[in-house]
Amino acid sequence: MCSGSGFDASCAQIVCCSAPFLKSRVKIYYKSVGRLAKMMSRDPDTFTEKDIEQAIRYLLPTSLFARDAMPSMKHPFEIYHTHLLEADNFTEDGKPKAAAFFTGSPEYFDLIYEMYQQQEQVKQMEAKKQSEDSLVYLHHASVDHGQLAENTTEHTRDIIDESEMDGEDFGEESPSVTTEMDSTAALALSNQLGPSRWLKKDEMSLKLAAQLSDQQYDVIIARLEDLLCMAGSVVVKDFLMGFRKEIPPSVQHGKERKLDKAGRAYSSGHRKCAVAQVWVTEGEGEGAIMINRQLLFDYFPKLDDRQQIMYPFLVVDGVGKFNVLCSVSGGGTTGQAGAIRHGISKALTCFSESYGPILEQAGLLTRDPRMVERKKPGQKKARKKFQWVKR
Amino acid sequence: CTIDTFIQSIKVYTMPLPRRQLRRVTFAKVVDFARCYVSAVPPRQRRQEVPIFQTQDSNPLNFGDRDLGKVYVTPRQAFAEVFPHGLRTAFMKEVQSCGQAGILIRKPALDIINQLKKQNRFDTSLKFIINGPDGCGKTLTLAHVIQYCRRANWLLVHIPSVFQWVYSKQEVRHSLHDPQTFDQPDEAIQWLRNFRTVNSSHLATLKTCGRYTWGKAEITKAGSPLGNIVDQGLQKPFYATDAIGVLLKELAQSRGHKILFAVDEFNGLFGPTSVRDPDKQTVRPVALPLYSLFPLFSLQLKLQSLNLVTHFQKLMNSLPSESSALVTALSRRGMFHNSSAGFGVRDLLPKWCLDNVKPYVSVRVEEYTEDEMTTVLDYYVHTKWLVSGYDHKRLIEIRFLAARKPLAVQQICATC
Numbered sequence: 001m002c003s004g005s006g007f008d009a010s011c012a013q014i015v016c017c018s019a020p021f022l023k024s025r026v027k028i029y030y031k032s033v034g035r036l037a038k039m040m041s042r043d044p045d046t047f048t049e050k051d052i053e054q055a056i057r058y059l060l061p062t063s064l065f066a067r068d069a070m071p072s073m074k075h076p077f078e079i080y081h082t083h084l085l086e087a088d089n090f091t092e093d094g095k096p097k098a099a100a101f102f103t104g105s106p107e108y109f110d111l112i113y114e115m116y117q118q119q120e121q122v123k124q125m126e127a128k129k130q131s132e133d134s135l136v137y138l139h140h141a142s143v144d145h146g147q148l149a150e151n152t153t154e155h156t157r158d159i160i161d162e163s164e165m166d167g168e169d170f171g172e173e174s175p176s177v178t179t180e181m182d183s184t185a186a187l188a189l190s191n192q193l194g195p196s197r198w199l200k201k202d203e204m205s206l207k208l209a210a211q212l213s214d215q216q217y218d219v220i221i222a223r224l225e226d227l228l229c230m231a232g233s234v235v236v237k238d239f240l241m242g243f244r245k246e247i248p249p250s251v252q253h254g255k256e257r258k259l260d261k262a263g264r265a266y267s268s269g270h271r272k273c274a275v276a277q278v279w280v281t282e283g284e285g286e287g288a289i290m291i292n293r294q295l296l297f298d299y300f301p302k303l304d305d306r307q308q309i310m311y312p313f314l315v316v317d318g319v320g321k322f323n324v325l326c327s328v329s330g331g332g333t334t335g336q337a338g339a340i341r342h343g344i345s346k347a348l349t350c351f352s353e354s355y356g357p358i359l360e361q362a363g364l365l366t367r368d369p370r371m372v373e374r375k376k377p378g379q380k381k382a383r384k385k386f387q388w389v390k391r
Numbered sequence: 392c393t394i395d396t397f398i399q400s401i402k403v404y405t406m407p408l409p410r411r412q413l414r415r416v417t418f419a420k421v422v423d424f425a426r427c428y429v430s431a432v433p434p435r436q437r438r439q440e441v442p443i444f445q446t447q448d449s450n451p452l453n454f455g456d457r458d459l460g461k462v463y464v465t466p467r468q469a470f471a472e473v474f475p476h477g478l479r480t481a482f483m484k485e486v487q488s489c490g491q492a493g494i495l496i497r498k499p500a501l502d503i504i505n506q507l508k509k510q511n512r513f514d515t516s517l518k519f520i521i522n523g524p525d526g527c528g529k530t531l532t533l534a535h536v537i538q539y540c541r542r543a544n545w546l547l548v549h550i551p552s553v554f555q556w557v558y559s560k561q562e563v564r565h566s567l568h569d570p571q572t573f574d575q576p577d578e579a580i581q582w583l584r585n586f587r588t589v590n591s592s593h594l595a596t597l598k599t600c601g602r603y604t605w606g607k608a609e610i611t612k613a614g615s616p617l618g619n620i621v622d623q624g625l626q627k628p629f630y631a632t633d634a635i636g637v638l639l640k641e642l643a644q645s646r647g648h649k650i651l652f653a654v655d656e657f658n659g660l661f662g663p664t665s666v667r668d669p670d671k672q673t674v675r676p677v678a679l680p681l682y683s684l685f686p687l688f689s690l691q692l693k694l695q696s697l698n699l700v701t702h703f704q705k706l707m708n709s710l711p712s713e714s715s716a717l718v719t720a721l722s723r724r725g726m727f728h729n730s731s732a733g734f735g736v737r738d739l740l741p742k743w744c745l746d747n748v749k750p751y752v753s754v755r756v757e758e759y760t761e762d763e764m765t766t767v768l769d770y771y772v773h774t775k776w777l778v779s780g781y782d783h784k785r786l787i788e789i790r791f792l793a794a795r796k797p798l799a800v801q802q803i804c805a806t807c
Contacts, residue, residue: 286790295794303802306792310791310792319787319788320787
């Protein structure tokens with residue numbers, strides 16, 4: 001904090017570096033601090049920032065709760081960031097060019113306003129489309145809900161031969177025809193935007209060429225999300241893309257996997273204490289699975305374990321198309337099933353380039369890091385405590 | 392009797408009425424009256440739309456090779472008449488929820504039935520041992536054969552589950568007939584009751600050969616109907632097991648009547664039991680050939696045996712040849728003290744048993760074929776057992792998870 005004696009010297013330094021605008025501001029500030037100190041019958045030399053704050057609270061009491069709205073007196077350096085003070089930002093008269101200069105963060109508020117303008121554009125588009133659609137809607141008598149009833153009709157041999165029908169995976173329902181425009185539009189838009197994510201805080205700051213606080217960043221993201229969720233947001237796709245960063249197709253972490261001479265893919269899989277060695281080959285007809293020289297059904301009597309092993313093939317749409325030979329040891333039944341699943345997933349990445357991203361998205365390539373938690377002294381087990389006794 | 396013939400009979404036999412009364416009694420009223428009276432009679436069989444996978448008629452007598460791979464359906468009531476004890480839990484749940492028992496017609500069952508049809512020409516009695524991997528349909532193959540024999544009016548001696556006797560937790564009593572052996576009154580009574588339900592028509596016609604004394608006073612004379620022995624056992628629980636022994640002895644001596652001896656979980660008759668006697672010792676079933684070969688040893692070995700088991704073991708030795716058949720199904724599931732990885736006849740039955748039962752025919756029941764799989768899934772979709780339907784992808788998934796085993800397929804479809 002500049003003391004009264006060092007005032008002139010530091011002021012001289014500042015005047016050299018920064019805009020003439022700031023010079024007057026700093027002068028005013030120090031004068032005000034002196035006056036305030038005198039009002040409070042205190043020595044201006046020992047008057048700290050905290051004392052300033054207390055003095056203002058005393059002199060200008062307020063029932064407002066928002067800090068931003070309360071009266072305060074801050075050093076101009078704290079209000080005006082250094083990048084704002086470049087000579088280019090000011091006219092010849094010494095007046096700032098940016099309209100929102102005195103907010104302290106003009107880039108942020110300009111962006112907010114721009115988003116508002118984009119929103120207005122989208123709303124106009126929606127209104128226009130609605131008036132067109134209302135004519136079209138009258139022609140359609142009823143919405144076709146045939147897709148919803150698809151799976152409950154009686155089957156005969158003929159229907160089964162159609163390969164157009166999609167199978168269901170473990171009870172997940174195929175997206176049915178709904179009347180919610182938001183979700184489908186957002187879905188469509190996110191498809192157009194491609195696999196991407198919002199810019200992070202530092203990236204956003206770089207883009208705006210301004211320093212953003214955490215709150216400011218959260219506000220921006222929230223408003224961008226709202227814009228994305230609007231029905232007609234296709235219109236502002238370019239604007240939105242400016243704030244999104246593409247996620248590149250995942251690079252495989254770990255070894256690059258290849259098939260060996262016999263056309264087999266080898267990998268190991270781990271889960272808890274179980275370790276599995278897995279060899280996968282492309283099979284003809286029905287795929288065969290052998291585990292420790294036993295058939296899958298004999299080694300895993302539980303349905304859940306078999307489902308776990310089927311899951312990678314399901315994701316890759318290759319159930320029954322691969323032969324698997326594996327040896328597994330350690331752990332228990334579920335751990336071994338998980339280890340085999342991990343091994344199969346890693347091995348499957350060899351067979352096609354497209355399998356890797358799909359398996360990673362499904363979370364199958366990640367080695368599940370959960371292990372048995374250690375027992376702690378003073379407790380019965382890892383988490384269970386001894387019986388609580390009142391006395 | 393159809394409604395038409397009934398109405399015609401009314402027309403013939405009603406008296407001529409005076410004119411003024413005739414006006415009140417119109418033909419429609421007569422028809423209505425007839426319908427109320429005849430409601431117990433089933434209406435004329437219309438040609439119903441039967442799905443592809445189902446047989447046209449559900450009479451097991453009429454099935455042939457053209458019905459292979461189809462499902463035949465028995466309504467729940469009719470099924471309970473033939474199997475008052477029920478079959479496997481999983482299958483009975485399906486019968487309960489679908490209201491009917493659908494059994495797939497498969498080659499092993501048809502082979503057995505064809506052999507039974509030809510039996511008149513052979514001297515030796517036919518013995519079949521149905522074996523195969525777990526959960527593949529051995530019990531249901533046996534059930535199919537039993538239903539055929541029921542329709543063909545055979546006498547049915549059916550043990551639905553040997554393990555229920557041999558691993559039971561029920562009370563065990565010293566036999567009144569031979570104090571060194573043990574009776575199981577609860578199981579015996581239940582079996583006799585079921586036997587009576589299933590074979591009520593035969594019990595009146597078959598007569599006893601020998602004369603039997605029950606305790607001190609009661610006597611069953613020679614030539615009395617077999618039903619008397621069954622009733623004797625039902626009324627006096629302490630004699631129930633002895634009644635079974637007598638019944639089987641009589642049946643073994645009978646000639647001319649067609650008898651089917653059907654035993655499920657046949658291997659239970661020859662292994663260790665988990666029954667405890669009142670002194671907390673484990674009771675063992677006795678090995679019969681040793682008994683017959685070494686009468687001296689038998690006095691010691693005869694200690695601690697279950698009579699229910701020994702009665703049926705003796706029966707195996709002395710089946711009436713021309714008119715009976717023994718059809719048994721093995722079961723590895725539910726067998727105690729079993730460390731064999733295999734499920735064939737030699738794995739589950741001891742050698743001395745096989746020597747006794749020779750010559751037998753081993754009938755193997757395996758997993759579903761591709762066609763059988765699709766038929767069964769069609770049937771499950773039809774009865775809403777498989778609620779969410781299936782297509783080609785799903786078929787592959789079910790095939791992967793179930794390894795085409797019938798029981799596993801049923802369980803997976805139930806959860807879909």
